[in-house]
Amino acid sequence: MNYNIALLKGDGIGPEIVDSAVRVLEKIGEKYGHVFNFTPYLIGGIAIDSCGEPLPKATVEGCLASDSVLLGAVGGPKWDTLPGNQRPEKALLGIRSAMGLFTNLRPAKLYPALKGDCPLREDIVANGFDIMIVRELTGGIYFGERGMRQGKYGEEAYDTECYSRMEIERIAKVAYETAQKRNGKLTSIDKANVLESSRLWRKVVHELEASYPNVECVDMLVDNAAMQLVRNPAQFDVIVTSNMFGDILSDEASQITGSIGMLPSASLGDNTRGLYEPIHGSAPDIAGMNIANPIATILSGAMMLLYSFNLKEESEAIVNAVDKVLEAGFRTKDLAHGGEYLTTTEITDKIIENI
Numbered sequence: 458m459n460y461n462i463a464l465l466k467g468d469g470i471g472p473e474i475v476d477s478a479v480r481v482l483e484k485i486g487e488k489y490g491h492v493f494n495f496t497p498y499l500i501g502g503i504a505i506d507s508c509g510e511p512l513p514k515a516t517v518e519g520c521l522a523s524d525s526v527l528l529g530a531v532g533g534p535k536w537d538t539l540p541g542n543q544r545p546e547k548a549l550l551g552i553r554s555a556m557g558l559f560t561n562l563r564p565a566k567l568y569p570a571l572k573g574d575c576p577l578r579e580d581i582v583a584n585g586f587d588i589m590i591v592r593e594l595t596g597g598i599y600f601g602e603r604g605m606r607q608g609k610y611g612e613e614a615y616d617t618e619c620y621s622r623m624e625i626e627r628i629a630k631v632a633y634e635t636a637q638k639r640n641g642k643l644t645s646i647d648k649a650n651v652l653e654s655s656r657l658w659r660k661v662v663h664e665l666e667a668s669y670p671n672v673e674c675v676d677m678l679v680d681n682a683a684m685q686l687v688r689n690p691a692q693f694d695v696i697v698t699s700n701m702f703g704d705i706l707s708d709e710a711s712q713i714t715g716s717i718g719m720l721p722s723a724s725l726g727d728n729t730r731g732l733y734e735p736i737h738g739s740a741p742d743i744a745g746m747n748i749a750n751p752i753a754t755i756l757s758g759a760m761m762l763l764y765s766f767n768l769k770e771e772s773e774a775i776v777n778a779v780d781k782v783l784e785a786g787f788r789t790k791d792l793a794h795g796g797e798y799l800t801t802t803e804i805t806d807k808i809i810e811n812i
């Protein structure tokens with residue numbers, strides 16, 4: 458088969474890690490007889506520098522015309538002082554919204570080979586953990602009404618959290634279906650003891666429960682969830698939550714895996730076209746040094762094969778190759794604890810050798 462993939466390399470380490478993922482996908486193409494055509498488009502700071510805006514129209518059009526999108530990372534100190542709506546991060550929200558990507562899948566699992574990197578006590582993670590966070594991605598406070606005004610105490614700024622039944626229903630369906638394919642346990646996280654939007658969230662999530670008899674759905678308040686994630690992460694299977702709670706909890710979940718450089722993500726909408734990116738940022742401090750960990754981006758490529766192209770065997774081939782390289786003891790600098798490490802290109806070579 459032929460697949461057209463838009464590449465949004467972005468800023469910082471983005472270009473290096475996307476190049477690694479491209480090389481891995483090319484190897485998959487060679488081995489399994491697929492052709493992947495890659496077309497680069499500008500996004501983030503580099504787009505601001507060359508076109509004056511973080512998300513040029515050509516980028517949106519290119520992504521919408523592609524079969525799927527692979528993104529590196531955006532942002533850096535150079536653009537940090539720009540006003541909110543001109544910042545590189547704005548491009549991420551823009552592309553998610555333009556592509557209708559209301560689902561964000563963020564897996565966080567403990568790799569046996571990296572157990573020593575987990576900051577939690579050994580007995581807490583004795584049996585590992587494997588969590589899939591289903592984060593709502595195009596609604597809530599990220600996209601609600603915001604502004605500045607004069608209030609009781611003078612100048613004030615506000616952002617609003619608003620969820621419609623439709624938005625809750627469609628993300629809840631994805632979460633139930635995801636739980637069905639895994640261990641059948643869904644935890645819906647909200648702040649229903651305070652927020653009206655959370656109360657509707659909770660109600661709608663439970664209305665769907667009857668349609669998924671093999672899924673057990675429990676509610677958890679977000680403050681408690683933050684605590685439970687470090688107290689007993691193995692209790693979670695699938696988590697479903699709002700845009701902002703999902704943003705925060707997925708960073709926490711990534712940290713307990715001990716290796717933010719390992720975690721991929723998939724953003725999906727109503728069709729098979731998705732956007733795949735590592736959950737880490739652009740790491741401007743190590744950009745261009747060939748020491749970044751490309752594994753999260755490589756695994757994002759594996760998620761693309763699975764979720765957008767339904768290429769299960771090919772996707773597993775990448776995941777297994779990464780496992781083998783880690784089991785063999787190879788590490789990138791972020792995982793080496795001052796010891797020996799492979800460069801970005803070297804670890805990519807090792808992964809390719811194992812496919």
Ligand code: IPM
Nearest residue numbers: 532546547549550704707736
């Ligand atoms: C993420 C990031 C983004 C988000 C920012 C950069 C807009 O933190 O993908 O988690 O909050 O969604």
Ligand code: MN
Nearest residue numbers: 704705707708
């Ligand atoms: Mn985040």
